[in-house]
Amino acid sequence: NDQKAEADIMMVLGQVFLGMREVDSAIGQFNKAVLYFQKNNLKTREAVALRLMGDAYRTIRKFDSAQSMYDKAMSLSQIMKDREVEAQTCNAKGEIFVLQHQYDKAVQYFDKAIDIFCETENYLGCAESFIEKGNLFLKRQQMEAAQDIFQKALESSQKVNNPGLQARTFKSIGDVFLEIDELGEARMHFEAALKLFRTANDRQGQGRTLKGIGDVFAKEDEFQPAMENYSRSLSLSRTNHDLENEAHTLRAIARLNQRRKNFETAINNYQNAVSIFRQIVDKIEEAATLETLGKVNIQQADMSSARRQYQRVLEIYLYLNNSEKVAESYNQLAFINYQRGYNPEALEAYNAALNGFSAVGNEVGQAKALVGTGNVLSEMERLDEAEKYYLQAVQLYEKLGDTIGIADCQLALGKLYYKKQKYDSAREAYQKALSGHQKAGDQEKVAKDLLYVSNVLQALKQGEAAIQMIELSLQIHIEQKLPGVKSVTKKLLRMRNITGNKNAKAFLQELTDRWVNRQD
Numbered sequence: 001n002d003q004k005a006e007a008d009i010m011m012v013l014g015q016v017f018l019g020m021r022e023v024d025s026a027i028g029q030f031n032k033a034v035l036y037f038q039k040n041n042l043k044t045r046e047a048v049a050l051r052l053m054g055d056a057y058r059t060i061r062k063f064d065s066a067q068s069m070y071d072k073a074m075s076l077s078q079i080m081k082d083r084e085v086e087a088q089t090c091n092a093k094g095e096i097f098v099l100q101h102q103y104d105k106a107v108q109y110f111d112k113a114i115d116i117f118c119e120t121e122n123y124l125g126c127a128e129s130f131i132e133k134g135n136l137f138l139k140r141q142q143m144e145a146a147q148d149i150f151q152k153a154l155e156s157s158q159k160v161n162n163p164g165l166q167a168r169t170f171k172s173i174g175d176v177f178l179e180i181d182e183l184g185e186a187r188m189h190f191e192a193a194l195k196l197f198r199t200a201n202d203r204q205g206q207g208r209t210l211k212g213i214g215d216v217f218a219k220e221d222e223f224q225p226a227m228e229n230y231s232r233s234l235s236l237s238r239t240n241h242d243l244e245n246e247a248h249t250l251r252a253i254a255r256l257n258q259r260r261k262n263f264e265t266a267i268n269n270y271q272n273a274v275s276i277f278r279q280i281v282d283k284i285e286e287a288a289t290l291e292t293l294g295k296v297n298i299q300q301a302d303m304s305s306a307r308r309q310y311q312r313v314l315e316i317y318l319y320l321n322n323s324e325k326v327a328e329s330y331n332q333l334a335f336i337n338y339q340r341g342y343n344p345e346a347l348e349a350y351n352a353a354l355n356g357f358s359a360v361g362n363e364v365g366q367a368k369a370l371v372g373t374g375n376v377l378s379e380m381e382r383l384d385e386a387e388k389y390y391l392q393a394v395q396l397y398e399k400l401g402d403t404i405g406i407a408d409c410q411l412a413l414g415k416l417y418y419k420k421q422k423y424d425s426a427r428e429a430y431q432k433a434l435s436g437h438q439k440a441g442d443q444e445k446v447a448k449d450l451l452y453v454s455n456v457l458q459a460l461k462q463g464e465a466a467i468q469m470i471e472l473s474l475q476i477h478i479e480q481k482l483p484g485v486k487s488v489t490k491k492l493l494r495m496r497n498i499t500g501n502k503n504a505k506a507f508l509q510e511l512t513d514r515w516v517n518r519q520d
Contacts, residue, residue, distance in 0.1 A: 007036040011049055018056050021241050026056045047076035047085045051092055058096050061281035066096055084125075087116035091129045098136055101284070101320070106136055127156035127165050134172055138179065147176050164205065167196035171209050178215055187216045204245070207236030211249045218256055226256055247276035251289055258292075263300055267293065287316040287325070294332065303340045310336060324365075327356025331369050338376050346376045367396040367405060371412060378416050386416055407436025411449065418456055427456045447476040451488070458495075467495050475515060 014029035030053035037046035054069030070093050077085035094109035110133040117126035130153035137146035150173045157165040174189035190212045197205035214229035230253050237246040254269030270293040277286035294309035314329035334349035350373040357365035370393035377386035390413050397405035414429035434449040454469035470492045477485045489508070493499075498507050 007033045047073040087113045123156040123159040127153045163196045164200035167193045247273045
């Protein structure tokens with residue numbers, strides 16, 4: 001009839017349920033333990049149980065409930081002057097602020113936890129807090145700071161000879177090297193982590209590290225070993241109920257299939273990843289995956305599905321109150337509506353995007369939305385209005401020093417002037433676009449610009465000059481192995497008034513010989 005031992009076992013059982021993601025059962029066990037500890041005035045144990053219950057609520061993204069548990073645990077630990085529990089609770093609060101994207105607050109709590117752990121010479125806790133803080137800096141793309149923090153974590157973990165903790169540190173350092181494309185270093189740290197995770201019998205750690213090794217192979221375009229590591233990672237994640245890593249691995253597999261143009265498989269993988277992110281209530285990752293899925297839908301010209309993905313993305317970012325991402329979502333929805341021919345809806349979405357980008361001072365976003373608005377207005381034959389938007393975009397891109405942005409706007413202006421039969425203005429705009437794309441080294445756009453210039457020269461009755469532009473475009477198409485060689489060749493033959501296969505073959509042979517002789 002040892003109720004104290006029973007309550008302690010309830011806490012352990014709650015952690016087991018939490019590891020299995022049976023969160024309601026976990027909360028039930030923690031709550032029973034809390035009630036017993038309250039009844040018997042065991043405040044330190046009560047604080048530990050409250051912190052664990054906060055972890056359970058955090059797992060299902062019930063942040064208010066989690067914070068309430070953590071605050072109670074913090075208060076009790078301070079009353080009892082239990083520095084250990086206080087530090088653990090500080091670390092937990094830091095983790096929840098990361099999930100809420102309140103990164104400055106998260107750093108404050110991680111630092112407080114580190115100070116207490118170091119003061120009490122708890123190097124295990126110190127290393128864990130360093131790892132969490134380092135992961136935050138990694139998330140914020142502050143690689144140098146992250147690497148420095150992970151090095152401190154490694155030093156702390158080595159003092160306690162804990163293989164599992166050392167493995168987590170090596171894994172995190174590998175993540176940094178992966179992000180900065182130092183793939184040899186990344187692989188070395190991942191392999192060291194994997195060996196230590198096996199020593200510690202940490203199957204979750206093994207699964208996550210195998211995913212990292214798969215990422216290295218994927219960046220090296222080694223499809224087969226990447227898939228092998230992803231498959232092993234997926235198997236371990238499912239065995240250990242690690243839904244988070246399962247979703248991330250499915251998304252990585254989807255990207256690999258997308259690169260190999262296995263679009264149907266990629267879409268299926270992305271959808272499965274989205275379902276899991278939704279299940280674990282990770283809205284940021286759900287939105288990021290939906291955005292990528294939407295881009296695949298656009299590649300496949302499935303605009304209806306793309307619109308559905310981005311509509312959900314918009315809802316998520318509105319919920320998260322992320323103004324910049326809301327503006328980006330409106331911009332993407334506007335483009336999709338434009339592609340579907342829904343011009344009034346596209347205009348409305350571009351206007352929302354423009355207002356959103358202006359509010360957060362994102363001038364690149366503003367410029368893109370201005371160009372998009374101009375495209376829609378041009379399609380609606382509201383050419384004078386479209387011209388104003390294009391010119392505003394040019395001014396912004398000039399301010400930003402964006403050569404390609406300026407060139408793309410000039411191309412849009414050239415098309416508009418061509419529509420208005422203002423051929424001299426069109427030629428000037430096209431030539432500016434051509435110059436910009438040449439300066440940026442974008443040969444595919446240069447080849448297209450030359451064809452636009454040829455069209456306007458033809459309209460100006462400068463046939464020979466137009467033919468020269470087509471020949472140059474054809475040469476670039478062939479040299480760069482661009483799609484469309486056949487259509488450009490046909491255009492050139494039409495301009496030369498060459499008919500019949502025999503004549504066409506003779507002309508093309510002559511053209512080839514001329515290029516070879518000029519050695520260009």
